[in-house]
Amino acid sequence: MLEIHKLGAIDIGSNAVRLLVSTVTKPEHKPTNFKKTSLVRIPIRLGADVFINGKISDENYARMLEAMQTYKHLINLHKVTKFRACATSAMRDASNGEELKNEVFQKTGIDIEIINGKDEAAIIAATDLHSLINDDSTYLYVDVGGGSTELTVFSKGKTISSKSFKIGTVRLLNNLVTETDWNEFKQWIQSRLSGFTKVNLIGSGGNINNIFKNSGKKAGKPLSYFYLSSYYQLLNSLTYEERISELQLNEDRADVIIPATKIYLTAMKYSKAKSVYVPKIGLVDGIIKSIYNENKKS
Known part of the structure; x- marks a missing residue:
């Protein structure tokens, strides 16, 4: 029996915000296959705010929120069964990172995880690198x-x-x-x-x-x-x-x-x-x- 799932990943980076929708197929008695169904990248450059002024500006927050709302629509349209959103260096260094994370959750239902550098390296190492x-x-x-x-x-x-x-x-x-x-x-x-x-x-x-x-x-x-x-x-x-x-x-x-x-x-x-x-x-x-x-x- 063939199992098919759609999974989603959001990467809120210092230069761009990405959404990857992946179709995961698991044929019986065969290796699982991961196929990139959709990849969307929006260059918001949150780091330009944070690394200079210590916080994300209202303008870039508005753009990030709009991106998250768009991604939520795409996740629903693709019928993604499970997704995860991770924010890296810019949001973990931003003085208003937690505040904006909570606002995004209230307005979109997307629960952003602000991960540290060690977690980021571990997630990357969990890819098909081996x-x-x-x-x-x-x-x-x-x-x-x-x-x-x-x-x-x-x-x-x-x-x-x-x-x-x-x-x-x-x-x-x-x-x-x-x-x-x-x-x-x-x-x-x-x-x-x-x-x-x-x-x-x-x-x-x-x-x-x-x-x-x-x-x-x-x-x-x-x-x-x-x-x-x-x-x-x-x-x-x-x-x-x-x-x-x-x-x-x-x-x-x-x-x-x-x-x-x-x-x-x-x-x-x-x-x-x-x-x-x-x-x-x-x-x-x-x-x-x-x-x-x-x-x-x-």
Whole structure:
């Protein structure tokens, strides 16, 4: 007998708010399949408020609320049986984060979980990542967001260590990442990977997905450090307008892609990784998987 469920995931990030609707099919005596039915992304950039002024502005809250109302309609139209909404760096740093979370619940029925960096890294690690990595290899998984970057070390198929850093694309755009932040980032990578001779990077996030798409590489093939470094130089050589017109980047992508690439290159440098794999998974995928795993337990 074939079981079919629709699950929903909302990621309220520092740069954008996403909704993923996934169709989960479970054929009898066969592996469960997760298919992305719908993915909607709205660039609200909550982090631009929070990281500078400490709170979410009325204007961006109004946009976020409208996005949540729209997502609730879509969840109902898709007949989603269960969904989960998680907010990350911007809302957990906002002085009015809890207040707005309660207002959203009252007006939409969506109960937002404001998760910490450790939970965020754990949810991301719960994706299908383990099916993509070799059991005899070591990987540094780097998920770059607007407000934070989550690092996870995998070796021989197991999670060794993970940590969230307040180094994100929106923070970098606003010069809010200190030398101390970078030193902690570098030292953590070096200390956790000490003794491992060969490390590959796994990159996730909208920016690295965009770079991979433009590279023309086939799915499953990695990007080299040389390619990423050359692309970084190209990005820096173009104006914001040229990145939109010549590279066909969205307006909200054309600025954050530069600091994002810097983060990936820094992680590659200090892990001594020569290539980065881009499996196109992120927090929303992890949220879907967490709902599915919770349903299995119950």
